[in-house]
Amino acid sequence: MxxxxxxxxxxxxxxxxxxxxxxxxxxxxxxxxxxxxxxxxxxxxxxxxxxxxxxxxxxxxxxxxxxxxxxxxxxxxxxxxxxxxxxxxxxxxxxxxxxxxxxxxxxxxxxxxxxxxxxxxxxxxxxxxxxxxxxxxxxxxxxxxxxxxxxxxxxxxxxxxxxxxxxxxxxxxxxxxxxxxxxxxxxxxxxxxxxxxxxxxxxxxxxxxxxxxxxxxxxxxxxxxSPACRAVAEFIGVENIWNGTVTGSDNGLFTAAVNGHIIQAVGYFNIEDTVDLFIRPEDIIISITDDRTSARNRLPGTITRLSLVSPLVRLELDCGGLPLMAVVTQQAATDLGLVIGKHVFASMKATAIHTAKGNCPGQ
Missing domain, CATH: 3.40.50.300 (P-loop containing nucleotide triphosphate hydrolases)
Structure with a gap:
């Protein structure tokens, strides 16, 4: 009531x-x-x-x-x-x-x-x-x-x-x-x-x-x-916000060109739509080999910065001109030998990428 x-x-x-x-x-x-x-x-x-x-x-x-x-x-x-x-x-x-x-x-x-x-x-x-x-x-x-x-x-x-x-x-x-x-x-x-x-x-x-x-x-x-738009995502602290153009769409799964990379995500958009993509650092999987997994997206990158936020390690990556923030546990960072300058692979499921088109409702 x-x-x-x-x-x-x-x-x-x-x-x-x-x-x-x-x-x-x-x-x-x-x-x-x-x-x-x-x-x-x-x-x-x-x-x-x-x-x-x-x-x-x-x-x-x-x-x-x-x-x-x-x-x-x-x-x-x-x-x-x-x-x-x-x-x-x-x-x-x-x-x-x-x-x-x-x-x-x-x-x-x-x-x-x-x-x-x-x-x-x-x-x-x-x-x-x-x-x-x-x-x-x-x-x-x-x-x-x-x-x-x-x-x-x-x-x-x-x-x-x-x-x-x-x-x-x-x-x-x-x-x-x-x-x-x-x-x-x-x-x-x-x-x-x-x-x-x-x-x-x-x-x-x-x-x-x-x-x-x-x-x-x-x-x-x-x-x-699931932030409704870029302004909300920025305010709540989503650290990976990309802008792309839809290049393909099929039954709720679409591809977008983002800084020369092709990213797959879930959503219903039209070809040539401009979309924002939001990826949380904790939804990114870091590996040191190019082994294929069920994740739709896999980007090679170089570690540009490491910082300890106990009990996690924050990684800043340069994925061919596409900046990316990820987090791993301290133990994982040690096991993988993660250091600045190391080449790694960042994997993201299509379902882990949240999307929005244009301005927020009401704007």
Missing amino acids: SILQTHNLSRRYNQTEVLKNVILDISMGETLAVIGPSGAGKSTLIRLLDLLESPSSGSITLFNQTVSNKTDRLPLRRRMAFVHQKPLVFSTSVFENVAQPLRWRGMKNTFIEERVTDALALVKMDSYAGRHAKTLSGGETQRVALARALVTHPEIIFLDEPTANLDPLATTMVEELISSVIQARNLTVVMTTHDLAQGQRLADRIGVLVAGELLQLGKPSEIFM
Whole structure:
């Protein structure tokens, strides 16, 4: 059941279009992570969804109500909560910081006591209730901000880069708390992050926002294994991205000319189509002899660089003008005698090469 929808949502500041025709349909109880580089429009999107700003065009539907300029937004906003990237705390106790939203709503003290105690326990900050909030660490402040958002029992919670300013240990703790809170409360969560792995760990679906456009939306495995276009592949860190021209196509298997090489991959394209090909380093098999295997693609190459990323060794190859990145285990590198300048063979199955034609959907 949908709880939040957008249709062609756009936002302009003067003549600069920050968001362009964003379409979302978020289900109740779902966690959606919007990932993208700095300046992509992630914070603007989440502020629009929380009704802190109004769109330049397009529409937002919340709880089956389409929001207009005349809509009373306060009742809708009280069903939601927002945790900012750099949350502010009031110069008072942790308890009072968490209690403040309820005091603004005119709740009774006995009700406030119960709600605040529960919220602090949920984020494992109950022992900090009497502490002055200004003395907290960054991770502790973020947990207090999370408790303050949860104390009103929102149906949707928005998290804007919730761990952007935290050290690795605090990041892990906050992520674990977010995950446990989602399960305990069955919340609908929309979060922004530039941390790809965080999106994978926490989200049911991921949206990739680049230059104000939502280029791909899907399950984490779909985003990371089958990027929809070059812009998505570049952002998620696919290291082998080639551009080629289709030279043959037969029943879902095609060949493409790439820098003088013929590559076979799976997909339905027409002759002379221009396609992008994405190959992950871990999907490349390195050997030192030209023994034939079931892999459709086999390129001779020379190792130009080796680097240790324990427990793996990263190889940079020059395959006749075609650069290629591969990874092997340290043991395999030793067994194969891999050194800079050594001639090797790189094999890739046709099914390991992901493909896309032209721009991402919406571009």
